[in-house]
Amino acid sequence: MDGELDGEHRESKRRHDGEDQDFDVDVAVVCAVGAATFLGQLIHAEPNRDDAEATDRATEALLQMLGVPANEAGAICRSPLPELQTAGLRGAVDEVTTNGDAVR
Numbered sequence: 001m002d003g004e005l006d007g008e009h010r011e012s013k014r015r016h017d018g019e020d021q022d023f024d025v026d027v028a029v030v031c032a033v034g035a036a037t038f039l040g041q042l043i044h045a046e047p048n049r050d051d052a053e054a055t056d057r058a059t060e061a062l063l064q065m066l067g068v069p070a071n072e073a074g075a076i077c078r079s080p081l082p083e084l085q086t087a088g089l090r091g092a093v094d095e096v097t098t099n100g101d102a103v104r
Contacts, residue, residue, distance in 0.1 A: 028066060035062050 056077045063073035
């Protein structure tokens with residue numbers, strides 16, 4: 001990751017709870033990728049675990065770590081996902097039937 005972004009773009013000042021903080025994009029990416037990787041490992045290792053619940057809890061914690069207020073992070077995680085828009089991309093699923101089968 002080093003060298004991908006110069007120092008000016010890697011860190012930016014932002015306000016959080018009234019204090020200036022440095023935000024390191026590289027660290028944020030490492031945290032997000034690590035969370036996704038190990039969430040997948042956890043779900044694989046514990047097949048009886050509710051994967052949707054675990055994903056929502058991990059997402060909420062990650063959003064909070066990135067500075068989203070707890071109530072907003074919770075609201076985001078409780079919201080339904082938007083409809084998937086494939087724009088007719090070749091090879092992508094264009095439609096899902098009521099029984100869950102994908103139509104290309």
